[in-house]
Amino acid sequence: MHLAPAKPAFVSKPAETDTVKYGEYLVNMSACMICHSKEEKGDIIKGSEYGGGREFAFPGGVVRSANITFHTTGISLTREQFIGRFALYRDSSYRSPILKLTDFNTPMPWLMYAGMKTSDLAAIYAYLKTVKPIDNKVVKFTPGKS
Numbered sequence: 190m191h192l193a194p195a196k197p198a199f200v201s202k203p204a205e206t207d208t209v210k211y212g213e214y215l216v217n218m219s220a221c222m223i224c225h226s227k228e229e230k231g232d233i234i235k236g237s238e239y240g241g242g243r244e245f246a247f248p249g250g251v252v253r254s255a256n257i258t259f260h261t262t263g264i265s266l267t268r269e270q271f272i273g274r275f276a277l278y279r280d281s282s283y284r285s286p287i288l289k290l291t292d293f294n295t296p297m298p299w300l301m302y303a304g305m306k307t308s309d310l311a312a313i314y315a316y317l318k319t320v321k322p323i324d325n326k327v328v329k330f331t332p333g334k335s
Contacts, residue, residue, distance in 0.1 A: 212316025215309055225254045240323030249290040250332040260322035272310045278303035293330040
């Protein structure tokens, strides 16, 4: 019985010195495209890769993933700001805020990715800079009826 949609395609880990290739490897390994692309019936909509907009139904409303392409509607962070965004969650004193049902929440596993090395995050940034920019202004949250 095959429960996965396709058999895995194994690749060799590129050298960390090849920043863009290594970043691509990390982005694929982290499955960024799955959450940061629109989908229909479980399949990624061609042309929406990394452009955000995938909808996640939460009890308090609908959350949409961010556009992580370097378009004016997507990432506008410097390399240092990008790395810093993840590093915020490295501090062991960080505590998730207490949210009301209708408050914005996110499925992004910030704490998990915060554990990546700074050089890994820099490689991801370098790779994302090579991805085709997508014009997709995402409305990140639509509250449900309370």
